[in-house]
Amino acid sequence: MGDSKKYITAEELKKHNKREDVWISVQGKVYNVTDWIKQHPGGDIPILNLAGQEATDAFIAFHPGTAWKHLDNFFTGYYLQDYEVSEVSKDYRKLCVDFAKAGLFEKKGHGVMYSFCFIGFLLCLTFYGVLFSNSFLIHMLSGALLGLTWMQISYLGHDSGHYVIMTTKGFNKMIQIMSGNCLTGISIAWWKWTHNAHHVACNSLDYDPDLQHLPVFAVSSSLFKSLNSTFYGRELTFDSLAKFFVSYQHFTFYPIICVSRVNLFIQTLLLLFSKRKVPDRFLNILGIMVFWTWFPLLVLSLPNWTERVLFVLTSFAVTGIQHVQFCLNHFAADVYVGQPKGNDWFEKQTAGTIDIACSPQMDWFFGGLQFQLEHHLFPRLPRCHLRNISPIVQELCKKHNLSYRSLSFFEANRWTIRTLRTAAMQARGLIWDAVNTHG
Template sequence: MSDDKKYITAEELKKHDKPDDLWISIQGKCYNVTDWVKEHPGGDIPIRSLAGQEATDAFIAFHPGSAWKYLDKFFTGYHLKDYEVTDVSKDYRKLCSEFSKAGMFDKKGHGVIYSFCFVALLMSLSFCGVLLSKNFLVHMVSAALLGLAWMQISYLGHDSGHYMIMTNRGFNKLAQILTGNCLTGISIAWWKWTHNAHHVACNSLDHDPDLQHLPVFAVSTKFFKSLRSSFYGRELTFDSLAKFFVSYQHFTYYPIMCVARVNLFVQTFLLLFSTRKVPDRALNILGILVFWTWFPLLISTLPNWTERFLFVLLSFCVTSLQHIQFTLNHFAADVYVGQPEGNDWFEKQTSGTIDIACSSWMDWFYGGLQFQLEHHLFPRLPRCHLRKVSPIVQDLCKKHKLPYRSLSFYEANVWTLRTLKTAAIQARGLLWEAVNTHG
């Protein structure tokens, strides 16, 4: 019996990688998502990053089984002639299927309720400390409690962005706006925009926004060639200012982390008031206005400007622990330049992530994200399951001779500082060369 299917090769599929001609392949079937990319709930960046490629593993990672039924209307009629599934992908897909059949993607436990209660307690104590006491020490403890609350709120926002933590999509969106915009001042729209791109292009120097921190940080000397960011659509210029900052980045790393939250506020405003299409822009702006109403009012009740400054600074310094954690997960991992490839999904996640080893009683502090590889492989998996699946992921990495790096918090800091110092020393050489050449 003859095969009436129409076929194209992987090389021919690659030609369909333009904004006005965008195809992807899922399980060997080619789909034209040129128009859909503008409506994609996860944003356009993830799809554009995998344009013209086989993207089954990425699709499985981010979408529930119910999403498959929407693919048919985009089917081009073409199948991928040289479609093959690697042994690693077979094992990965099998794991996803097993987790799904076991209901693990839907069973979230009671962690969300506990987290909301904990956040409410922390914020209540912080507010009471500011409003009901005139003691300086109590005010500083209140600042620390607020910073700790922001950390826990961020984990809830992160979880709600990856999967529904509430009973339906409407309540889940409300939770996103509340935890992101209203309580932290950081837009959930900005987070989705950058975070989804990070997951798809994990540790690609020119595609992953979470590694693009010039002029203050450069985790690789490849930044010295002024790479072009496909995410921001601009040149990441390694100019004299960047050379200077990067030359001392292993010294400035912790101080900058203490005020890194300011950058998140700036990025939020830049996105919400840009010409770029932003989902739920009005709702996001309204949420930001809520934050910039209650937070300044709280600060204004403190007795003098010295205490106000110290309160803000201390609360930001506490949240720096979270910023440090996120950089530890990736700064010292393997990096590459170029578009992510859909046919090595598992391999790219293992090479670009580092876990932080800790006791189970500390899981609340890290929000489950100390299991960074597990989260990257199964982003829809509720955090309560990440520790359970860790041994399975380790075995799979061992089977396929792939790295599984789990370091203590101290060791991860050492690795990160070493990475920053290595780049700094080379940047310093370029700096002195420039000074001697140009005076």
């Protein structure tokens, strides 16, 4: 008997890449997910970024085994003609199966409990130092402790966003609102919106929001072409103001990072009060109100405005170390322009990420994100396993002649500043050309 299956070509699949007509292929079967994107827990952007494509590796990376049964509801009856799996993808998928069989995605260790205790301890020290001491130095130390607390809370929120760290999804959501909105003032809804897009479109200049920092920073001269951000739905304008800021970005990087938390507060408010559909909008706004109640009251408990301003700046500067780390993981890695592709998942993650080498004793400080490539390849894997799987990932990269970059914290900073300086010099060249052209 002949093959009775119905097939479509990759070119035909590509035509279904609009919001009102979204098809994807998973393991060669074609699915119509047009209606599903409206209720997809990970948001619509990750699916839209891979619309009209074969997206098996991305699907495997983000979804537990229980998600596969839901796919049948969207099956079109078509199969992808000439469906092939690269050798890299075969090895990657085998690793995913091996890790699942070993129960690594479910074994979360005791890290969550340790994090809760540590965060509680730091918060108690912070409040005690502010409320029960008259010492200027103690007040500043309390500000630094608050910054360190925010770092640890963000790691916990990050973990809960990628996998369920609590006993149920309901408790997991509660922890997300508590850790993100109530304690840091940054909405978990905003984080999920940007972070899921970042993972799928890692280091795409026009699809990855984590590289779209104009007019302040530009990691590549490709951004000088005023690319259109598909994430924000607007042009990333490289005008005279951007040229000026970018020309000095290797000098302004650290000072701006020290106060970059203000931008996160603003982005949170812009999203929560926008017309965009926001999951659990009321809970997110309620959580933000909690933050903007206790934090100002804590600051106002300090004796004078000099100490209040310095306290805030100190807390922002310390947590800025974490913002620097986020930049180190990607700014100096390879970038590209265009839509992410579903058939080179492993390759794109290796190209767009940089690991930070550190001793196991420092894992708490970096929150697992020092193993950035491992995290990007297996985002559902609890951070307690990342160090253990690192040698396996290195071997796979070596086997397929793919880059695996692991730098010390100092060296990663040097690479990042070098990348910013290169783009700054190119921006200065544009300014110089403009002056000579226009007199």
